[in-house]
Amino acid sequence: MKNLGALVVCVCSLTTLAFLGCGDKLDPAPAGGDIDTSNGSTYCYPVKQILENYCTRCHASALTGGSRNNAPTNVNFDTYEAAAASAERANGRIQDGTMPPGGGVSQEEKDAFQQWVDEGLPEDCPAGVDGDGDAVALTCVSGRYYTGEESATMRPGENCIACHAREGEGPVFELAGTVMGAFHDEDRCVGVSGVTVEITGDDGNKTTLVSNSSGNFFYPPDDDRRLAAIAAIKTPYTVALKMGGKERRMSTAQTNRNCMDCHTALGTNDAPGRIVAPE
Numbered sequence: 098m099k100n101l102g103a104l105v106v107c108v109c110s111l112t113t114l115a116f117l118g119c120g121d122k123l124d125p126a127p128a129g130g131d132i133d134t135s136n137g138s139t140y141c142y143p144v145k146q147i148l149e150n151y152c153t154r155c156h157a158s159a160l161t162g163g164s165r166n167n168a169p170t171n172v173n174f175d176t177y178e179a180a181a182a183s184a185e186r187a188n189g190r191i192q193d194g195t196m197p198p199g200g201g202v203s204q205e206e207k208d209a210f211q212q213w214v215d216e217g218l219p220e221d222c223p224a225g226v227d228g229d230g231d232a233v234a235l236t237c238v239s240g241r242y243y244t245g246e247e248s249a250t251m252r253p254g255e256n257c258i259a260c261h262a263r264e265g266e267g268p269v270f271e272l273a274g275t276v277m278g279a280f281h282d283e284d285r286c287v288g289v290s291g292v293t294v295e296i297t298g299d300d301g302n303k304t305t306l307v308s309n310s311s312g313n314f315f316y317p318p319d320d321d322r323r324l325a326a327i328a329a330i331k332t333p334y335t336v337a338l339k340m341g342g343k344e345r346r347m348s349t350a351q352t353n354r355n356c357m358d359c360h361t362a363l364g365t366n367d368a369p370g371r372i373v374a375p376e
């Protein structure tokens with residue numbers, strides 16, 4: 098499953114930069130510690146962290162003028178797309194120790210970067226590893242998997258919008274996802290029903306959906322409303338999940354209405370994993 102990493106702008110490296118002071122002489126950044134790429138080396142892990150440690154304080158698209166320390170303006174490493182476009186050249190300079198200026202990248206990090214290039218620059222996290230490099234055991238707390246036909250309860254936890262678009266079949270949802278029992282529940286694991294998903298659009302309008310027997314929710318909720326002129330959910334939006342007097346909120350406002358681009362079993366784009374029912 099390909100995620101839309103391009104939608105996320107990395108602010109962390111820029112924040113670090115503010116503290117370091119742009120023109121300061123650079124100390125070697127802390128090495129990445131133990132890196133385990135036995136399941137693969139991807140942008141999500143550990144390449145992004147390596148680039149943030151050593152490169153984005155000069156090579157970031159938001160940096161201009163003197164704050165780039167003369168780094169060429171067309172060579173940036175702050176998004177997947179930019180990093181992939183310059184990956185071969187970056188690898189050459191990392192391996193020969195001339196980038197960052199003065200070197201400092203550990204052998205383990207060099208090997209991980211080389212492996213990423215050799216494996217074809219994959220973007221997503223390797224199986225069983227999250228964006229921090231932590232091993233994650235996948236679960237299914239309901240103990241039940243959906244095995245039925247295509248319907249509103251199909252394939253809980255999977256990317257409804259992406260698959261319907263790819264197959265050219267199934268309803269065109271503006272927003273969709275699954276409320277599940279735990280952050281690392283696997284695809285097709287039956288989620289939690291009866292959870293109210295309240296989405297507040299940028300215009301203040303609230304759209305309220307209720308998760309079905311698989312935990313799935315989607316908008317527009319049925320064909321009648323889809324065919325009628327329905328109100329679009331204005332972005333950026335925020336989310337509150339409600340059940341039995343308990344609440345769980347997404348504090349970060351989002352502009353992408355496809356929840357499952359981020360709330361995968363491992364979590365992408367900094368999401369903690371699944372959308373989990375309040376408890």
Ligand code: HEC
Nearest residue numbers: 123151152155166167168169172186187190191196197198
């Ligand atoms: C202190 C600022 C700074 C840091 C940090 C830095 N670079 Fe550079 N980079 C430069 C400058 C200046 C140049 C142009 C001079 C040169 O090519 O040596 C450059 C050039 C490059 C080029 C050559 C572009 C071309 O046209 O061929 C690549 C590739 C590159 N850097 C990759 C990296 C990578 C990968 C990292 C991190 C591992 C990194 N840089 C870290 C300043 C930096």
Ligand code: HEC
Nearest residue numbers: 247248249251252253254255256257260264266267268313
């Ligand atoms: C791997 C691909 C795939 C995924 C993932 C997927 N769907 Fe579907 N879905 C389909 C296809 C193909 C159809 C059309 C089936 C048909 O018309 O016979 C469909 C049809 C549907 C329908 C219409 C069923 C009907 O009775 O006409 C609904 C509702 C639906 N999907 C909901 C979802 C939801 C909600 C999700 C996410 C939790 C989801 N789907 C995930 C492929 C997928």
Ligand code: HEC
Nearest residue numbers: 336345346347348349351353355356359366367368369372
């Ligand atoms: C572009 C990525 C992205 C998309 C799309 C997204 N989220 Fe999130 N979500 C995050 C991130 C990052 C966090 C963790 C930070 C926070 O809580 O704001 C999060 C957190 C949450 C949480 C709180 C998690 C916790 O700690 O309990 C909920 C609930 C949630 N999201 C629901 C949703 C729903 C529902 C949708 C779709 C309507 C959605 N999200 C779409 C990235 C995303």
